Amino acid sequence: MIRATFLGALVAALFILLAGCNQDIASLPKPPPQEPTATSVAYFCSMGLLEHGGPKAQAFRVGKSEPLWFSSVRDAVAFSILPGEPKDVVAIYVNDMAKARNWERPEAGAWVEAHEAWYALGSDYNAGMGGKEAVPFSDEKAARSFIAAHGGTIVRFDDIPENYILDSDESSHGLDVSAEDSILPKPAVKQ
Numbered sequence: 001m002i003r004a005t006f007l008g009a010l011v012a013a014l015f016i017l018l019a020g021c022n023q024d025i026a027s028l029p030k031p032p033p034q035e036p037t038a039t040s041v042a043y044f045c046s047m048g049l050l051e052h053g054g055p056k057a058q059a060f061r062v063g064k065s066e067p068l069w070f071s072s073v074r075d076a077v078a079f080s081i082l083p084g085e086p087k088d089v090v091a092i093y094v095n096d097m098a099k100a101r102n103w104e105r106p107e108a109g110a111w112v113e114a115h116e117a118w119y120a121l122g123s124d125y126n127a128g129m130g131g132k133e134a135v136p137f138s139d140e141k142a143a144r145s146f147i148a149a150h151g152g153t154i155v156r157f158d159d160i161p162e163n164y165i166l167d168s169d170e171s172s173h174g175l176d177v178s179a180e181d182s183i184l185p186k187p188a189v190k191q
Helices: 002-027 073-081 140-150 162-166
Strands: 056-061 068-070 089-095 111-113 120-124 131-138 155-156
Touching: 002 068, 002 089, 056 073, 073 089, 073 162, 120 140, 131 140, 131 162, 140 155
Parallel strands: none
Antiparallel strands: 056 068, 056 089, 089 111, 120 131, 120 155
């Protein structure tokens, strides 16, 4: 009994410490977004970032001045939810497609903090390396206009379904976002 009580107290203390660490990270100042260069390399594929069209993402870790780059927004979301990836992320920025006029090469300064964006899921636009994308917008009205023209549904960062991000494109023939709102597969016509 004493051993179980001690073990329970130890587990509770660990949860409190971990919660404190997450609060400490959340309270750290967020570095400003950077612009990719010819030497920027995508975190997962180790390819040149500028070789891929479409919206990109960047994540800053505690104590690091250079971001981790992602060739697609979907990759950055995957990074944030995969258990083996670092959890000391101070900020994630995604290209703001409400400000971008060029899908292939979003303009400098077209960034929004990932948790502040609205995401179009299931549209007919593909990610930088092909496959489905989570298309980010700083403005909900712009996101709604986009899905009216290109299909899909809108969610916030924390509501992006893991299966939309982690399932292969071949295995995802639809996505149930909520009981009332499902995404039908759209043909990939634009990149």
